[in-house]
Amino acid sequence: MDKKTKNRAFLGFSRSRYVWLETLIIAIISIYVWVESDSFAPTSTEHNFFWPLFGPLLIALRYGFAKGFICALFTTAGLATIMNASGMLDYYPLSLAVGTILVAMIAGEFHDYWHNINKKHILDHQYMAQKLDSFTQNYHLLKVSHDQLEQRTAGQTVSLRASISALHKIAAKHAEHRLEYLGPPYLHLMADIGGLEVAGIYKITDGKIDTKAAATLGDQHHLIENDAMLQDMLATKKLLSPAKLEVNQVHQSRYQLCIPLMDTRGTLQAAIIAENAKFFMLTPANVALLSLVANYAADLLSDEIITPILQPHQNDLFINYLKRASYNKRHYGADSSVVVCVDSSGRHHQELDNSISYRRGADVYWSCRTKKGNPALAVLLPLTTAYDAQQYIVRLQELLKAQLGEDINDIDIIGPLSMSANRTEIRKLMDELGAYDEDMVISSDHSL
Secondary structure (H helix, E strand, O other): OOHHHHHHHHHOOOOHHHHHHHHHHHHHHHHHHHHHOOOOOOOOOOOOOOHHHHHHHHHHHHHOHHHHHHHHHHHHHHHHHHHHHOOOHHHOOHHHHHHHHHHHHHHHHHHHHHHHHHHHHHHHHHHHHHHHHHHHHHHHHHHHHHHHHHHHHHOOOOOHHHHHHHHHHHHHHOOOOHHHHHHHHHHHHHHHHHOEEEEEEEEEEOOEEOOOOOEEEOOOOOOOOOOHHHHHHHHHOOOEOHHHOOOOOOOOOOOOEEEEEEOOOOOEEEEEEEEEEOHHHOOHHHHHHHHHHHHHHHHHHOOOOOOOEEOOOOHHHHHHHHHHHHHHHHHHOOOOEEEEEEEOOOOOHHHHHHHHHHOOOOOEEEEEEOOOOOEEEEEEEOOOOHHHHHHHHHHHHHHHHHHHHHHHHHEEEEEEEEOOOOHHHHHHHHHHOOOOOHHHHOOOOOOO
């Protein structure tokens, strides 16, 4: 017997006409069994099992209350009709008829209740199966996208950290006309990040753009000084692109991207103007990365290279770095983290300074002291989530443990503190390290 036949035998038919036909046949069989038995004969003195009960009971269990009740009524009414025709209606077994109807009703109610429960579980199972299928499809799509991303980035042998380090070396070699030397590699780095295809980089002096490009990318780049987006960028000192326009705004600029290179002191050193960029690469994360790299490159273009390794008296510069990281969070949604190491014993200042050699390309280190005079090291990790900052702390602990051994317990590591979620803690911590600033307390567009 195959599975379909078994289901039909136990669960019944699905089509209504077959169900009613089966109900009628079972009722007729029950009437026949009842007529042939002597359960209602006036001469009967034996009490046998009431076999006709099985017909309505079977229909009720298979098809529910309505079908079972109708089958029981049809059976009892059919018997009454036969007994009336044969003149035996006075001996009609009323108690058996009522019992048969009640049993069919109870069994039918049980079937309906159980069927509703099963139906609910089946719907839940189907829903979970659909969710599982959807999850499986999304997983495979994500895996394919990840594999494609790996293939696309596999050929990029130079990482962002290595690129920034290379820019720093170039800036250190050339005290004058730095932009001429930094322009070409910097443009290529920005092209890798933001998909720039046609662009130029220009020096800016006292808010005015130099009409001669220090370096260009592509063959069709031209500077239009009165371009609306360019003038807005010079006025606001903010990265602009059509992707940041409102729904009701119209893009009337020749350019796709205007990137200001503003150093930590707020001076606009240069600007990148791009006519053509791969629009799909201008994601919020990439725009935030463009802003970070632009800020870092602007520091390299300043007359005095602002090194991201700060001395104790450079607390104002560290505050400026914090403000810039907060700006990147508010405008580009890219969070940064702060980690502070405090030497509670006061004996491991040299070891803290040695950990600076572990610095990544864009990280900012500030060697300082607490109000109690204990050596401390404050680290700003731009574009770094709390999870990645925690991984950094693990690596830093391993580095310090290799130098200090059991004395690692003398170093208190505070953090990671998020620029978006832990602003109050960062302000209090900076005050403890002697980097108090009014703008960090008063809420404004330029505050932390």
